[in-house]
Amino acid sequence: MKPIVRLEQVSKQYRLGTRGAAYETLRESLVEAIRAPFRRLRSRNGGVNSGTIWALKDIGFDVAPGEVIGIIGRNGAGKSTLLKVLSRITEPTSGRIELYGRVASLLEVGTGFHPELTGRENIFLNGAILGMKRSEIDDRFDEIVAFSELEKFLDTPVKRYSSGMYMRLAFAVASHMDPEILVVDEVLAVGDAQFQKKCLGKMTDVSREGRTVLFVSHNMTAVQSLCGRAVWLDQGIIVKEGPPTEVVANYLKHSLSTMQQRLWDDASTAPGNDRVRIRRGAVSAMSDNGETTIRVSTPIKMEFEYWNLNPGAHLNISVVVSTEEGYPIFNTGPGREPVWHGKPFPGGLFRSVFYIPGNFLNDGTHRVRLYVVKDQATVIYHHDDILTFNVEDDVDGRGAWYGKWIGAVRPDFKWETELLQEGEPARSSQ
Amino acid sequence: MDFLSREDAAAKSQPAIMGNSLSTDSNEALLHPTLDDSSLPEKPLVVIEPSKTWVSLNLRDLWSYRELLYFLTWRDVKVRYKQTELGIAWAILQPLLTMVIFSIFFGRLAGVPSDNIPYPLFAYAGLLPWTFFANAISNSGNSLVGSANLITKVYFPRMIIPSSAVAAGLIDFAVAVVILVLLMIYYGVGTRWGVLMFPPLLLLTTILAVGIGMWLSALNVKYRDVRFALPFFVQLWMFVSPVIYPSSFLPDKFRWILTLNPMTGIIEGYRSSLFGLPFNWTALAISAAITAAILVYSAYNFRRMEKTFADIV
Numbered sequence: 006m007k008p009i010v011r012l013e014q015v016s017k018q019y020r021l022g023t024r025g026a027a028y029e030t031l032r033e034s035l036v037e038a039i040r041a042p043f044r045r046l047r048s049r050n051g052g053v054n055s056g057t058i059w060a061l062k063d064i065g066f067d068v069a070p071g072e073v074i075g076i077i078g079r080n081g082a083g084k085s086t087l088l089k090v091l092s093r094i095t096e097p098t099s100g101r102i103e104l105y106g107r108v109a110s111l112l113e114v115g116t117g118f119h120p121e122l123t124g125r126e127n128i129f130l131n132g133a134i135l136g137m138k139r140s141e142i143d144d145r146f147d148e149i150v151a152f153s154e155l156e157k158f159l160d161t162p163v164k165r166y167s168s169g170m171y172m173r174l175a176f177a178v179a180s181h182m183d184p185e186i187l188v189v190d191e192v193l194a195v196g197d198a199q200f201q202k203k204c205l206g207k208m209t210d211v212s213r214e215g216r217t218v219l220f221v222s223h224n225m226t227a228v229q230s231l232c233g234r235a236v237w238l239d240q241g242i243i244v245k246e247g248p249p250t251e252v253v254a255n256y257l258k259h260s261l262s263t264m265q266q267r268l269w270d271d272a273s274t275a276p277g278n279d280r281v282r283i284r285r286g287a288v289s290a291m292s293d294n295g296e297t298t299i300r301v302s303t304p305i306k307m308e309f310e311y312w313n314l315n316p317g318a319h320l321n322i323s324v325v326v327s328t329e330e331g332y333p334i335f336n337t338g339p340g341r342e343p344v345w346h347g348k349p350f351p352g353g354l355f356r357s358v359f360y361i362p363g364n365f366l367n368d369g370t371h372r373v374r375l376y377v378v379k380d381q382a383t384v385i386y387h388h389d390d391i392l393t394f395n396v397e398d399d400v401d402g403r404g405a406w407y408g409k410w411i412g413a414v415r416p417d418f419k420w421e422t423e424l425l426q427e428g429e430p431a432r433s434s435q
Numbered sequence: 436m437d438f439l440s441r442e443d444a445a446a447k448s449q450p451a452i453m454g455n456s457l458s459t460d461s462n463e464a465l466l467h468p469t470l471d472d473s474s475l476p477e478k479p480l481v482v483i484e485p486s487k488t489w490v491s492l493n494l495r496d497l498w499s500y501r502e503l504l505y506f507l508t509w510r511d512v513k514v515r516y517k518q519t520e521l522g523i524a525w526a527i528l529q530p531l532l533t534m535v536i537f538s539i540f541f542g543r544l545a546g547v548p549s550d551n552i553p554y555p556l557f558a559y560a561g562l563l564p565w566t567f568f569a570n571a572i573s574n575s576g577n578s579l580v581g582s583a584n585l586i587t588k589v590y591f592p593r594m595i596i597p598s599s600a601v602a603a604g605l606i607d608f609a610v611a612v613v614i615l616v617l618l619m620i621y622y623g624v625g626t627r628w629g630v631l632m633f634p635p636l637l638l639l640t641t642i643l644a645v646g647i648g649m650w651l652s653a654l655n656v657k658y659r660d661v662r663f664a665l666p667f668f669v670q671l672w673m674f675v676s677p678v679i680y681p682s683s684f685l686p687d688k689f690r691w692i693l694t695l696n697p698m699t700g701i702i703e704g705y706r707s708s709l710f711g712l713p714f715n716w717t718a719l720a721i722s723a724a725i726t727a728a729i730l731v732y733s734a735y736n737f738r739r740m741e742k743t744f745a746d747i748v
Contacts (some may be wrong), residue, residue, distance in 0.1 A: 011479075019746065090481070094588065102482070102484075106475070116584065117589070119584050134585065134591070
């Protein structure tokens, strides 16, 4: 079948420092021009390309009409860049994209909303920004309003809206665009669960109408249920593409093993500062049968090795384990550790270990933040996401429930049920 | 981050709703796509490639987005005087108060000549187009940077942004014209057929403002120095334009230098048009030619710089 979108060797290169924050002033570019020849001499690894990064490298795939494609990958893998190139916000450095249909892109919900304008006014403004004709907006105005459920607030400036209302209005406008190709970035992240359901429903409608959708998400459930094909990007290249279940499974497996152990051999470049440097961090399973996968029921060992560079300091480390979304589950420190706690540390390499019992953490990705604390009061160093690890689900003990187990922890509490009285409930007599 | 976490949290706590029902629906859709390739055009509607060094203006694209120009202008107009006490009166106060001050200092104390027109009226007729022009280029020059959120999230021809900033100033201009009419009645100064030149002059001023605003706005994306240089530059420009003095104020020998400033022909043109004075067609022709050159130059320049806007803004 003839594709509706065709990407051929699309690459995008960014100069480091030009993405995001950096804008130049005249003076800076003058200074830059003078310094440039010397920079290569000073650059540590001497790499010629050290100043540039390929956000996308030779990306090529075809999208058939009516196909819904999910694009997954870690932060910084190039997903957003790909969508930006596809929606003509930024130009590719090389390569070619052919689009055989009208494209609408939805990289953010509510782009161009003006807080001072009313809901009604913003529907028109936002619609126009998204590329809708005025007549189209007029035709769909009532539908949009009905979808947003904001009839009563149409003439209120949106700055008085709650964030949920704002999102609802924005998604209502966006979802009434009528493109052949829809490029979407994480917009399912709007509002409450109720509204999300509605949005997902709308997405399904869109795909059922034969609309082509390219969809970036971190929500693997959504990718698996909405998409017919998934593309996994990492460091600007396609690692794998194919059926979503397969690609997602591979992606999860890969993305989780990478950060479970980290080692910095060279004390001069290891993370830290002039007081402390981290050498190693590791999370491992403590299973009886030598299995390395961490499951819900597996006890976990977490260890950190660090150099104390300040002889005589009273150090302790402190660890926060959070859910994938960054919600902290617990914080632990060696307050009752018998040997070194409360004693001055000589300069040298230390290791601190603690254990998490099995049947404590829920399944999913967990993030570890490390603090190094002096005198039990001053944080002298902290490192976000120093480790990330995954806890796999246990098959048994779940019953018929296959959804995500609710909660940050999944303790195995002791439960008791007893039969108190058999037969019909007894009626109370008067 | 917050965006993601809310999504995940909510999605995960609503598993049954999301998972089952939806997957069957979408699979069904994928098995029976309603579009077949016969409905697809032969040639791609859009080809995305790195642009060549020589860029086209892509006017057709600009035309198809004309409604956005209207909506952005309308937004600027609606929003500009929100939450101000005096509202649209600011559009009058700016040129009016400047006129009063200039009349006192230049008209009365310094005795600057005014081509036999009462000085306040003379000054106001110059300040009217000048205020429009000055506000237009400053708003326009800062417009792209101020619209970073749009530039990084949606595609549309970027020229619309600086253009709408200029267009929004036209409302202020229209309001300020009312005062001009009142002043003319007060001083008993009549107008003649020359007033027919008023709309073309306004068009010329607008085009010049778009040309310069577009160029400044593109430059501002890369060099934020523009934001600081602009007010200063606008002020200097006023003093080399015949806003508060007539160009006859200068010795003949140097007057031609003044005509190289496109605003000279334009401002003098406004006065001729309003007060029934003879037009200096040479000066006007020079203004028009320079304006056209500036517009073409900045349009191409803008298109060339446009491709990096989203990356550096």
